[in-house]
Every structure is written in C-alpha cells, then in structure tokens.
Amino acid sequence: MRFAAVALGVGFVGTILASNIQGPNAASAESLVSAMRPSAEITGSIAPAGAKAPTTAVRLIDLRNGATCKMAGPAEAAAGFRRMPIGPDCAASPELARVAYWKTTDDGALIMADSGGATVLQFIPGDGVLFESVYPSNALITIVPARS
Structure with missing residues (x-):
C-alpha cells in the first residue's frame, strides 16, 4: 500500500x-x-576526478601516533611510481615506514608501495584535506598541504 x-x-x-x-x-x-x-561552494570543495595531484610540499600525518613529516608532493600520474624518501619523523609510523614508492593515478588517487611494489597505503582526494587513506581500511593517515 x-x-x-x-x-x-x-x-x-x-x-x-x-x-x-x-x-x-x-x-x-x-x-x-x-x-x-548543489552550489559550487559545496561541490567545489572536492577535487574533480582526474584533477592533478599537488606538486607543492605536503605533510603526511599518522593520526594514531602523531608521526608527521613534510616532503615534496607526488608527481603527476604519467610519471608512474617514484621513489618516496620518508624522513625520520615519519619512520615512527608503522605504515609509512614501509613505504618506498608512490604514484598518483589518472582518477586522482595516490598509491604508496613497499620496495617490492606491493601496495601499503592508498588514498583518495579528500574533502578538507589533500588525501585521506582508504586502504587498508584501518589506516588513519592523512595528507595535508605543508605550511612554510
């Protein structure tokens, strides 16, 4: 009825x-x-699919233990995997300590891999942050623009 x-x-x-x-x-x-x-004010806060990853400095933050480090932003998707030098400050994060390479994808995602090429972390463009972790599901790592 x-x-x-x-x-x-x-x-x-x-x-x-x-x-x-x-x-x-x-x-x-x-x-x-x-x-x-929806207004542009609402929908404009999320980068459209295919948007280029930032090339400026970023800050990686492990929200579980507070480990944080600043580094150059990831390269464009066409560049493929590139070496990701994790600083000593981020080595305190179990997930970030395993990362050796990273790349962006055509859909704006960011993938971090270990020295063998296995995915350690995967991120999507975030709302209010540059990237937020989606893999593994229990990862609590975010990437924000680095301040000078």
Missing part, C-alpha cells in the same frame, strides 16, 4: 511539473530545477 501512495505522489508531482513546463511557465520550471542543484 505504501508503494502505491509513493507512486501516486510521484505521478501527481510529475503531472504538476509537466503542466508547468508548457507555455510561459517554462522559465519558472527551469529555475526550480536549477535551484535543486
């Missing part, structure tokens, strides 16, 4: 919208649709 009520409600709204689109009210229907889109 609930499904029928929802279908009836959707059908009723569709009928109203369809009748409003005809004639001089088309502009008001168009403004209604544009008002339903």
